[in-house]
Amino acid sequence: MKDWLQQWVLAWNRFWFEPQTPTTLAIIRCLTGCMVFYNHLIWTLGIATFLGPNAALPTEYRSELLPAGRYAWSHFDWSDTDLWLWGSHVLGLIVVAMWTVGFKTRWTGCLTAALVISYANRAAGALFGFDQIAAFLCLYLALSRCGDALSVDAFLRQKSVKNSGQGRAVSNRIATRLIQIHLCIVYAFAGLGKLGGEFWLNGEAVWGALASYEYQSIDMTWLAGHMQLIAIMTLASLIWEVTYAALIWPRLTRPIVLVFAAMVHIGIGAAMGMMTFGLIMLVANLAFIEPHWWPMKASER
Amino acid sequence: MASENHSDRSTEPAGDSLAPTWRTIISVLLLGYLGVLLLGPLSNPIASEHLTGPMARAVAPVHRVLFQGHGYRFFAPEPGPGHFVECRFTMKDGSESVSRFPNRDVHRPRLLYHRWFMLAETIFTELDGTPDTESFAQAQAALRRELAQLRSAGKLKPAKQLSAHINLLDREYERTRKRIEKLLRSVATAALSQQPDAEKVKLVLFERSIPLPSDVTAGAKLDDPQYLSPPLSIGTFTRESVEASSDSLPKNKPATNLSLEEIQ
Numbered sequence: 001m002k003d004w005l006q007q008w009v010l011a012w013n014r015f016w017f018e019p020q021t022p023t024t025l026a027i028i029r030c031l032t033g034c035m036v037f038y039n040h041l042i043w044t045l046g047i048a049t050f051l052g053p054n055a056a057l058p059t060e061y062r063s064e065l066l067p068a069g070r071y072a073w074s075h076f077d078w079s080d081t082d083l084w085l086w087g088s089h090v091l092g093l094i095v096v097a098m099w100t101v102g103f104k105t106r107w108t109g110c111l112t113a114a115l116v117i118s119y120a121n122r123a124a125g126a127l128f129g130f131d132q133i134a135a136f137l138c139l140y141l142a143l144s145r146c147g148d149a150l151s152v153d154a155f156l157r158q159k160s161v162k163n164s165g166q167g168r169a170v171s172n173r174i175a176t177r178l179i180q181i182h183l184c185i186v187y188a189f190a191g192l193g194k195l196g197g198e199f200w201l202n203g204e205a206v207w208g209a210l211a212s213y214e215y216q217s218i219d220m221t222w223l224a225g226h227m228q229l230i231a232i233m234t235l236a237s238l239i240w241e242v243t244y245a246a247l248i249w250p251r252l253t254r255p256i257v258l259v260f261a262a263m264v265h266i267g268i269g270a271a272m273g274m275m276t277f278g279l280i281m282l283v284a285n286l287a288f289i290e291p292h293w294w295p296m297k298a299s300e301r
Numbered sequence: 302m303a304s305e306n307h308s309d310r311s312t313e314p315a316g317d318s319l320a321p322t323w324r325t326i327i328s329v330l331l332l333g334y335l336g337v338l339l340l341g342p343l344s345n346p347i348a349s350e351h352l353t354g355p356m357a358r359a360v361a362p363v364h365r366v367l368f369q370g371h372g373y374r375f376f377a378p379e380p381g382p383g384h385f386v387e388c389r390f391t392m393k394d395g396s397e398s399v400s401r402f403p404n405r406d407v408h409r410p411r412l413l414y415h416r417w418f419m420l421a422e423t424i425f426t427e428l429d430g431t432p433d434t435e436s437f438a439q440a441q442a443a444l445r446r447e448l449a450q451l452r453s454a455g456k457l458k459p460a461k462q463l464s465a466h467i468n469l470l471d472r473e474y475e476r477t478r479k480r481i482e483k484l485l486r487s488v489a490t491a492a493l494s495q496q497p498d499a500e501k502v503k504l505v506l507f508e509r510s511i512p513l514p515s516d517v518t519a520g521a522k523l524d525d526p527q528y529l530s531p532p533l534s535i536g537t538f539t540r541e542s543v544e545a546s547s548d549s550l551p552k553n554k555p556a557t558n559l560s561l562e563e564i565q
Contacts, residue, residue, distance in 0.1 A: 016328065054487070067358055071365035
């Protein structure tokens with residue numbers, strides 16, 4: 001019994017606390033940063049409609065809609081002047097850009113996570129999967145030392161005399177594990193939810209997605225004459241999603257699961273006009289790529 | 302790029318040098334956080350009344366602060382019909398103008414379109430999940446009859462519970478109605494702000510069902526009007542007050558259905 005417990009503790013410590021190099025997280029930071037920057041840039045086009053004091057979504061909407069909604073904080077509630085709306089938005093864009101390139105990453109990482117949450121809370125009612133995934137990625141990346149590679153910080157540090165800060169860190173491992181586990185939860189519940197749907201089990205759900213006029217971005221209706229193909233796509237997606245949380249961990253099956261993830265998310269992005277969602281899911285999946293898998297020199301990992 | 306050698310660089314202790322106390326503290330925090338995380342999809346959209354529901358309510362502040370607690374039921378249980386809202390403006394000179402959201406010709410790039418799309422879906426979800434006044438009143442009247450029977454039979458304890466339940470439903474319904482009214486008024490305000498010459502705006506919700514594959518192979522188009530359900534008038538709002546007129550939902554939801562011909 002004692003041995004068994006010791007093995008558990010060892011495995012737990014190895015899983016959560018083995019120091020890890022920052023390469024994978026740095027790549028995720030760069031890509032997530034680009035997407036969050038783009039998202040905020042697009043908010044600019046609808047800033048008054050979605051985020052302003054007289055937006056289509058009332059400021060009190062979320063607090064009335066959600067349990068404990070008053071805790072769904074947003075900096076947009078702090079003032080209703082145009083100066084605050086635009087000033088904080090422009091500053092936010094600068095912060096996200098700084099984080100993306102890895103400048104003052106510890107600070108800008110925390111601020112970016114706060115910004116993503118703040119925007120999402122304010123715009124409750126106009127959100128979709130992208131916001132949920134981007135929020136947890138930014139949150140976990142803020143815990144890590146993702147600025148220790150592929151960053152302005154790392155470049156400046158190399159030039160400095162003290163030359164400190166880069167390397168393996170426990171926080172990188174913890175952040176990676178949190179992203180991985182969170183992603184497994186997302187896929188598991190998305191998959192389990194689909195098992196309650198008749199069209200996922202009879203193989204027609206993908207048709208329902210492709211033939212929705214509101215979603216459509218590429219005309220895939222030619223598939224109406226190939227329902228066997230639709231059925232294969234539907235059932236394969238369902239099986240992949242339901243089994244993701246189990247098959248992503250073994251190294252033998254992980255590449256297959258990741259390749260499938262790429263096909264599904266690029267497909268959703270291209271055919272259903274949700275490229276931002278498809279891409280952020282792919283970015284999150286990068287957490288399963290171990291740092292030494294990247295084609296970089298050892299010194300760059 | 303700095304090297305792999307961390308002995309002189311890492312500002313953080315290596316895992317095996319992390320003090321056991323810190324490992325224990327962090328482990329407890331991680332387990333707690335993962336529990337909080339799991340309560341999101343375990344309580345949203347459906348919760349166990351006796352377990353995950355109360356637990357999720359307890360951790361709801363953490364969910365809200367960190368923007369967690371989501372259900373993650375993407376395209377589940379199945380892909381449903383799409384929705385859009387038509388804004389029918391009446392101008393000061395009496396002429397009419399129509400816009401809609403989402404509108405792929407206007408709302409670009411696609412991410413912006415998707416925000417409008419989700420706003421239309423939110424309006425639909427709110428209205429769809431809330432019975433109209435008449436249906437709600439009928440359901441409450443049935444409960445009150447049941448309550449009277451319990452009282453006349455001398456079953457005071459269940460009668461007390463039912464009475465509390467009826468009052469709770471009344472309060473929740475009123476709260477939901479007010480929330481929807483506020484949402485629709487804000488949408489109308491935003492719509493009117495984009496049409497400076499408009500005097501009032503009527504919001505109309507449309508649902509577009511997904512065509513059968515056999516229809517499409519026979520030549521049907523996805524935007525064919527035959528796939529639109531009868532439009533639902535959800536409110537008329539004037540510029541002066543931006544207050545809902547009498548057809549605001551959910552008060553008269555079924556009664557205000559317009560005919561399909563009226564909008565074509």
